[in-house]
Amino acid sequence: MNPVLKSKLPLMCQTLFEAKAAKKLTFADIGKRINKDEVWVAAVFYGQAKPDESDLKELSIVLDIRENYLINDFGTKTYFPDRGGLFQMPPTDPVIYRFYEILQVYGYPLKAVIHEKFGDGIMSAIDFTAKVDKVSFCHTENGRCKVLL
Template identity: 35%
Template sequence: MITDRTQVTAMIQSAKVKKGVKWAHVADLIGQSKEWSTAACLGQMAMTKEQAEKVGDLFELSDEAVAWLQIAPYKGSLPTAVPTDPLIYRWYELVNVYGTTLKELIHEEFGDGIMSAIDFSMDLQREPDPKGDRVSVVMSGKFLPYKTY
């Protein structure tokens, strides 16, 4: 009996290690970006029936698990409010160090409002560099203004 999406995430992670599948392969299979596809497999996005079935075939999931992939999940992928994993912590640190900077610059350019985390896309690339390759991430979110009423 599957009672929540994290169980399906665990099944996928287990199968992925056992089979040595790559996220890039999952992305190809369902015709979405590797960023969205990974987030969806890790329990952060709802899949269409077709996407879920392809992922189910790849990871040999039960019908029940495939049904869960199509349900909007309870999101949030981190076990603690301040992440302990060094890679993820660096992103939290960026928000902590640059948070007020992002706020000031977005307000200076757009006025009061936010950058959407929903109408949002992300693209992660390797940026070759003689001093050591870099991780380059482009984040794009719609600006949503606060309205008066």
């Protein structure tokens, strides 16, 4: 993990990453074992989502971290994720920059379609799902990334 990014994470998130690496697990592996989506699991690890106590219990089993340690840091009423502060704008990481480009090009078109379908409502950035899949194309040997938001 990038040391600068790691320094921005809460200590508990760093502990989660260390346990994940020690167990040689992927976010998908952890998600399957706790019945959560891999993107949500990654968001918890990066301090961008708040797990509930049942999630923490499952994480403690999968990662072999004491449950009370997780609950003390994540399960308190004083812990709230500090969302959105992990990278500069515009982003310099190529993958994250692609999402930035998508919003530059499709931000207003998506906004217009949302308003046509829902009126002057807002879209939740917290209460949504995301899925990453690998799809095959005839012109690429390794396939392409498909992100569904």
